[in-house]
Amino acid sequence: xxxxxxxxxxxxxxxxxxxxxxxxxxxxxxxxxxxxxxxxxxxxxxxxxxxxxxxxxxxxxxxxxxxxxxxxxxxxxxxxxxxxxxxxxxxxxxxxxxxxxxxxxxxxxxxxxxxxxxxxxxxxxxxxxxxxxxxxxxxxxxxxxxxxxxxxxxxxxxxxxxxxxxxxxxxxxxxxxxxxxxxxxxxxxxxxxxxxxxxxxxxxxxxxxxxxxxxxxxxxxxxxxxxxxxxxxxxxxxxxxxxxxxxxxxxxxxxxxxxxxxxxxxxxxxxxxxxxxxxxxxxxxxxxxxxxxxxxxxxxxxxxxxxxxxxxxxxxxxxxxxxxxxxxxxxxxxxxxx
Amino acid sequence: xxxxxxxxxxxxxxxxxxxxxxxxxxxxxxxxxxxxxxxxxxxxxxxxxxxxxxxxxxxxxxxxxxxxxxxxxxxxxxxxxxxxxxxxxxxxxxxxxxxxxxxxxxxxxxxxxxxxxxxxxxxxxxxxxxxxxxxxxxxxxxxxxxxxxxxxxxxxxxxxxxxxxxxxxxxxxxxxxxxxxxxxxxxxxxxxxxxxxxxxxxxxxxxxxxxxxxxxxxxxxxxxxxxxxxxxxxxxxxxxxxxxxxxxxxxxxxxxxxxxxxxxxxxxxxxxxxxxxxxxxxxxxxxxxxxxxxxxxxxxxxxxxxxxxxxxxxxxxxxxxxxxxxxxxxxxx
Numbered sequence: 001x002x003x004x005x006x007x008x009x010x011x012x013x014x015x016x017x018x019x020x021x022x023x024x025x026x027x028x029x030x031x032x033x034x035x036x037x038x039x040x041x042x043x044x045x046x047x048x049x050x051x052x053x054x055x056x057x058x059x060x061x062x063x064x065x066x067x068x069x070x071x072x073x074x075x076x077x078x079x080x081x082x083x084x085x086x087x088x089x090x091x092x093x094x095x096x097x098x099x100x101x102x103x104x105x106x107x108x109x110x111x112x113x114x115x116x117x118x119x120x121x122x123x124x125x126x127x128x129x130x131x132x133x134x135x136x137x138x139x140x141x142x143x144x145x146x147x148x149x150x151x152x153x154x155x156x157x158x159x160x161x162x163x164x165x166x167x168x169x170x171x172x173x174x175x176x177x178x179x180x181x182x183x184x185x186x187x188x189x190x191x192x193x194x195x196x197x198x199x200x201x202x203x204x205x206x207x208x209x210x211x212x213x214x215x216x217x218x219x220x221x222x223x224x225x226x227x228x229x230x231x232x233x234x235x236x237x238x239x240x241x242x243x244x245x246x247x248x249x250x251x252x253x254x255x256x257x258x259x260x261x262x263x264x265x266x267x268x269x270x271x272x273x274x275x276x277x278x279x280x281x282x283x284x285x286x287x288x289x290x291x292x293x294x295x296x297x298x299x300x301x302x303x304x305x306x307x308x309x310x311x312x313x314x315x316x317x318x319x320x321x322x323x324x325x326x327x328x329x330x331x332x333x334x335x336x337x338x
Numbered sequence: 339x340x341x342x343x344x345x346x347x348x349x350x351x352x353x354x355x356x357x358x359x360x361x362x363x364x365x366x367x368x369x370x371x372x373x374x375x376x377x378x379x380x381x382x383x384x385x386x387x388x389x390x391x392x393x394x395x396x397x398x399x400x401x402x403x404x405x406x407x408x409x410x411x412x413x414x415x416x417x418x419x420x421x422x423x424x425x426x427x428x429x430x431x432x433x434x435x436x437x438x439x440x441x442x443x444x445x446x447x448x449x450x451x452x453x454x455x456x457x458x459x460x461x462x463x464x465x466x467x468x469x470x471x472x473x474x475x476x477x478x479x480x481x482x483x484x485x486x487x488x489x490x491x492x493x494x495x496x497x498x499x500x501x502x503x504x505x506x507x508x509x510x511x512x513x514x515x516x517x518x519x520x521x522x523x524x525x526x527x528x529x530x531x532x533x534x535x536x537x538x539x540x541x542x543x544x545x546x547x548x549x550x551x552x553x554x555x556x557x558x559x560x561x562x563x564x565x566x567x568x569x570x571x572x573x574x575x576x577x578x579x580x581x582x583x584x585x586x587x588x589x590x591x592x593x594x595x596x597x598x599x600x601x602x603x604x605x606x607x608x609x610x611x612x613x614x615x616x617x618x619x620x621x622x623x624x625x626x627x628x629x630x631x632x633x634x635x636x637x638x639x640x641x642x643x644x645x646x647x648x649x650x651x652x653x654x655x656x657x658x659x660x661x662x663x664x665x666x667x668x669x670x671x
Binding site for chain 1: 455470474477
């Protein structure tokens with residue numbers, strides 16, 4: 001057992017999978033340069049020395065290296081692609097959506113695309129183009145599995161599950177949760193460390209997890225918002241409101257079994273999402289709740305999300321953009337009192 | 339080495355190929371032409387669903403390249419892939435079944451005209467996004483290199499793909515890692531209806547290779563023996579770790595871009611000039627110049643093909659259609 005942050009846990013997870021299976025390799029920008037960073041957030045630091053020829057630094061060519069990952073996966077390799085910033089996924093989306101996601105179906109079920117795409121997201125003082133919450137653009141794509149990891153334990157376990165899965169899996173990570181150290185440390189980082197077992201383990205790609213039990217209101221979140229939801233629950237507890245906090249974690253598919261079980265208990269739900277409210281994953285979850293367990297609701301679904309604007313730079317504006325603990329508390333409180 | 343043979347140049351000699359292999363090449367290019375003509379009829383007749391992008395006039399590029407490959411090698415194709423599929427050894431039956439949306443088609447009816455493929459026969463389902471197959475093929479070649487396997491990938495794309503970012507990104511990475519991919523540009527002068535003269539300052543596509551640091555070659559794509567010879571050189575280089583190679587094959591589409599396109603944008607004199615350089619007619623002339631090939635041999639090949647296609651059409655029209663349960667199958671492995 002050891003205490004690790006997300007960057008370290010991912011690094012160990014990648015290394016262990018590469019040791020276990022010679023078809024696993026990493027591909028992306030600045031991930032294995034000697035004297036470099038090990039990717040923008042240190043996840044692959046030191047791996048190029050450990051695995052010569054299997055940490056592949058590419059030109060700045062997101063569409064190209066993503067397509068190469070798809071092609072290599074089709075030929076029996078298990079690539080872990082590293083998108084330096086999630087925002088660059090727009091450049092790569094043709095290969096992800098038109099090729100990776102559809103290849104199995106178009107081929108009548110004969111082709112496997114066992115690839116992983118890792119991407120950091122989140123508003124972190126970088127303005128509009130290194131900040132977007134990208135998961136919404138991929139959760140509605142049939143053929144892709146989409147997960148979002150908020151703890152080091154989940155990061156390692158879901159990374160391993162994704163590598164071993166025979167389908168394309170996108171893993172979204174939050175820049176404020178990595179726990180990257182040294183020059184790559186993030187101001188405003190949130191502690192996402194976990195106790196990591198010494199033995200091998202995986203975390204399923206299709207299950208939400210209850211982080212805190214409660215009976216008055218359910219708060220759903222993922223990535224940074226799962227942490228803020230837990231902090232909000234602490235405050236609500238002091239007011240006598242017992243909030244159940246669920247880290248949705250698996251964004252495609254969404255685990256309505258776990259969510260539904262909670263709603264049958266609380267009858268009330270706040271969905272928290274970093275990212276513009278319109279067209280967000282929270283909209284899908286809200287609709288899914290109506291379909292799967294709408295008869296459990298005692299009050300309308302409430303969403304706490306970012307306004308429909310690009311991510312601003314100014315810290316004052318950025319903090320107003322990103323849902324915070326106070327907004328979550330206020331929303332949950334008024335819902336619990338309905 | 340001759341690096342350019344313009345359309346209309348003397349055909350490559352057939353002297354060093356044996357009669358059986360030459361007739362085999364002829365059979366393949368005639369098969370593609372007859373298949374496409376029959377598909378066009380079925381489509382216009384209204385019995386075949388979907389849309390079609392056909393390759394009449396471009397048969398020699400598919401056959402020349404695929405004949406230089408080994409069974410374990412792969413190709414990637416485009417939305418205009420019927421010829422590539424037949425050249426790579428997919429059967430008339432599995433293609434026709436696919437075009438009729440039957441479960442016995444090469445992709446169980448889920449691919450259709452633009453996504454023909456069969457991995458057991460070395461063909462990735464056609465990538466119908468222009469240039470989308472180029473990074474994919476480079477990635478397949480990367481896998482072969484990492485796995486220390488001798489295979490190569492031939493990646494077919496059109497002149498239109500050269501303007502796409504995916505071309506630049508995929509080709510550049512294939513170059514820096516010396517990947518075993520033969521980049522096959524079928525330059526038929528038109529990206530959909532737009533002439534290359536409107537979209538390229540330098541219309542000699544093979545010139546691009548030099549700017550990435552590898553070899554490119556422009557070949558008469560309507561001369562199946564010239565294509566085959568160039569493809570054999572390219573494949574040998576790729577297998578020896580000296581890839582990639584860019585082959586620009588000059589050819590011409592006799593039929594519309596898709597569906598009922600009447601090709602009004604192709605000038606009459608241009609069409610006539612290219613029709614006079616038809617790959618089948620030219621190859622027939624080469625064959626008939628040999629003392630051991632008679633017109634009756636070529637007629638017999640065509641008759642055999644027509645019979646095969648006729649049987650396959652009858653079968654395809656009564657091939658099993660999917661059930662609704664098939665709709666949600668094959669999304670995930």
